[in-house]
Amino acid sequence: MMRLELVKRPQRSMLFSALSPFIAFVLTIIAGAILFALLGVNPLKAFQIYFLEPVSQVWQLHELAIKAAPLILIGVGLSVCYRANIWNIGAEGQFILGGIVGSSIPVLFPQFEGPLVLPLMLLFGMVGGAAYAAIPALLKARFNTNEILTSLMLVYVAQLFLDWLVRGPWRDPKGFNFPQTIQFNDSAILPELMPASGRANWGFVFALVAAVLVWILMSRMLKGFEVRVLGSSPRAGRFAGFGIKRMVFFAFMLSGALAGLAGISEVSGAIGQLQPVISPGYGFAAIIVAFLGRLNPLGIVAAGLVLALTYLGGEAVQSALGISDKVARVFQGMLLFFVLGCDTLIHYRIRLIGLAAPTLEAAPKLEEAR
Template structure:
């Protein structure tokens, strides 16, 4: 028996909506098998992983903190991926956004006014956009593969941050720890509801960014241009759209979003720069973008799900002693299932008996005719 794909005349609307849910369901099943293989009770582990973190208000705040960078980065990436620009260096743009945004509180700590924070956010976005523009410009100008250059720049950015916090930006009063001075109060992104938990305004930025980009993508000419150039560059050229300008635009937008995520994380959740400021948000956001089917509103939901995998990982580590390394394996599985389920949107899957079997079946049926 073998598997055969039959192209659907149209995309299946039902499967467009269902595929992320099927994928998530399959991930849960695979997760249960994985937990069982690790010697944990699958049901209780799944409960602690996916349900318990949602039961407490403070925990929901933590969820929002983790979802904010994922959503911000992923909505930016959706512009890139839809226009067929493969920016996979968001992790580096996140770091550079955090670094550039931190210039004011770290280098000018006495500069304490209300407008410091808005300036930091803008600088973070500019930093991220500029860093993302490197692979964009190289692609347009020299035809260089953006996948490889954007990824290489992640390592460069991380090393740059490492140098800063161990060298010129090290806290003079920090006992030689590799970290910058802590930000003054004007440089801290405030909490949304300080009474109930730590969630900061980064989550609000993420929701706003998702709504704005959803509007741009689905209701404006720019959004149409993005999709046309992604699906059929030739048709886009006939329509007078410039693929080169689109590449620069997509990289700048996604870089700005990643940069905003970076400075929001540092200013809202950490309060200073350290050698490692991200548990791989830039890479996990790729999964978020695909789980959200590259639709900004879908990405909000997907961002919450992936944030839950981080949070659930911590919860399950405490409650049932599950290794925290499981988190990334789990996230990788989600992307696999998402991609596999997306096939159902474009194709019908048929199981066909192999040729030999069909032939013998036909032969067996002949006398009956």
């Protein structure tokens, strides 16, 4: 009889901590190659289509930036939550609520135009996302509910709420019964950065600015220190006089605001109106981005670009090879699996334990518990 056991390593290897995302990426490529081979496709050709062709022209880089912007914005916010040991899984819902609340201005007041419209929309988007994130925060702080469940379940509430809005009260009356709102007026559209070469909009700039600001917050400011202390040793945090409940609200509402900003940027930039579905799962993919970026805002910028590529690659293999674009989800899942696996093995090593006789098993277990 054999048993596997994870044994904590006395020391973490700094080298492997830094290498871990790259090792995870290589392992994902290997597993992906096996996957493509089983599907009957030459892996080399598939990888060329998946990873290289989507970024071979300038306009395609713009598309990459469009996909990466929400991933980075959300991922940066989530990194603050996860550093505080608070598990916000509901960024997708906060993204949607940000999109809805921000869109309320152009949808309800289509005649309102001018330079004030866009800043107000962005602000509304952040408020919407933060307010929606405050719900699981309140439940956790007040009733000690599990925030993983509440924040996740609120995603479905948000999705159905959006669906109802665009089919019901907010439907474009001249839209031939299509479930969508009116097209936003020009002053409600997030401008493109370099219209001459592609579609990328200011959302990508927001993402980079957010990453730098959160990096400063986490590494240079007392608030970031509070996040890290409460996340790594809550009792020491209490000794320091930091409030865990305040931290729950801070982390949830900061990440909610960034997810909301991503939501309204996506709606007013890439889409231009509200539809039943405004996100291809950015809120969930951003969880992978946060971990792939080692919960470091600057790492998350790189990780966001990698994840954006998996979306584009999925579309590319679908059109070129006829493989379902769900393969993108498979790649994202494998990436997260390998990242977490590598991280675990940095902190623990695997020990194989052979057992001579089962009768002796109970006793040592009791001793080990000491």
